[in-house]
Amino acid sequence: MHILITGAAGMIGRKLTARLVKNGMLNSRTIDRLTLIDVVAPEKPAGFAGAVELLTGDLAAPGAAAKAAAGRPDVIFHLAGVVSGEAETDFEKGYHVNLDGTRALLEAVRAVGNGYKPKFVFTSSIAVFGAPFPYAIPDDFHLTPLTSYGTQKAISELLLADYTRRGFLDGVGIRLPTICVRPGKPNKAASGFFSGIIREPLAGQEALLPVADSVRHTHASPRAAIEFLIHAAGLTREQLGPRISLAMPGVCCTVAEQIESLARIAGPKVAARIRREPDELVVRIVSGWSERFDAKRAGALGFKAEATFDDIIRAHIEDELGGKIA
């Protein structure tokens, strides 16, 4: 089993790589080869006995995607992309990376030919949906993105479905809810604060909250996201049918409820490290986002997320902080 991961140097990419190496198998087959590509050099995963190819490059640049697909990987996890905030502030970069990069990879797979038909797992986003919304967004809600990022993800889903239908690959798009708690430094995602208000206080630092406490959102931990990716790679065409992109489950709660969870688990002193500082751009972007999903298909197909936001915070403390709170 040969696996290609794009965006391999990113947070999800590194965690997915580590998890695949630890599992040693995917879809009941031994993983004997990994190809990792990112715009910054991916690291060689520790403890992997098989062959590893590390590529540094922009998938949209001439030849880069062809090089990534040349080894005919059996499963492709396409995670590469610029985040929502950056796609909104840098129009050209967003389209270059999120649309042209994805299309280049799809085209590279098609160009291999000779019966080559990899499993292609694409990380889409709930940003493909835009307000106004029903109480809970159903699986068949129409695509109405209100950000360039959401537009690029929706277009990529459409391409993936057409390439799948034409038989060039076997695609599945998972619409990730906001990943929370993201470890490490803040990134440019407009959704970054959802993690920041948990992560920084737990690390003894102040966190800025740019939106109102009443903002409601759906979250899944990095741990759950990795599970989604691995589970998606095992789904058959028959299980998916023609509508290959679907929303993942998550924990739906308000910012106030996130903060209550934090106080419950880490104490009120930690929760008091959150400072309110409204940011108009973030408020505007987030106001067009979905709050709540009825992720029926994902549930029926066996995708599982945490049950409560407390679980999400505990996963972060276990996975990132060695069980300790500052």
Next chain:
Amino acid sequence: MHILITGAAGMIGRKLTARLVKNGMLNSRTIDRLTLIDVVAPEKPAGFAGAVELLTGDLAAPGAAAKAAAGRPDVIFHLAGVVSGEAETDFEKGYHVNLDGTRALLEAVRAVGNGYKPKFVFTSSIAVFGAPFPYAIPDDFHLTPLTSYGTQKAISELLLADYTRRGFLDGVGIRLPTICVRPGKPNKAASGFFSGIIREPLAGQEALLPVADSVRHTHASPRAAIEFLIHAAGLTREQLGPRISLAMPGVCCTVAEQIESLARIAGPKVAARIRREPDELVVRIVSGWSERFDAKRAGALGFKAEATFDDIIRAHIEDELGGKIA
């Protein structure tokens, strides 16, 4: 008022040009300049006193879209595209023309800058929807194309909405039902037979019917399509809101009802000129198409189609056959 029409040499392009020249005005302003572009040389319209620029070129080719947009047209009618059957048989050509061509034109408009923000009327298609369908497809039905053509149209709609939201242009996408009766020779559209079974018999010729009589579909005449385009150009951003693409009204009927209309208007001898010859590719493509729409938004915004299929046949006889039946 300067108007750009892409796909100007096509059937709708020529009819729209002729109609605009006849009207002399659009949105209460005098039309004093026309730019017409197509892959085959567009003809200079008869009876137009203003300036005409005729361009021959592929919008996706370097520089072509920039040339088309250079004169800062106030209104752009983007009709250029390859039809559904061709986009399905020639994957690369379909994406090149229908996706790359549209994106190149959007990018050319954005590149003009300096406050340039034209009205951009895009001819989308009901092929953005794919089965399974509800009884009547509502305006907020999700985009689930089952053809490459429908995928390309859906992607173009998403791009148009994002370019509009970002303020680069003022877009509106009209999802045309099948245009029937198309005059002239058969084209490569999978939907071509819907016109052929009316047009050829009325011209004294045999027509092939590749699908069952029970196939239900929604139609609008070329005359109605031109009205849709002109009406769309007059809609404001406020009237459209963020969901700028919408299905047009049409006449919903079965192939059997089309044939009954033909027999009623032209006699049973004419209707007997239809020969049944099933075509598996066409049957498969058409089976994924929508049958019936609940085009509420279009109705509320003042778009109007024919009331019956008899009206559609009569429009064809008046507009194309000088009132005579062979």
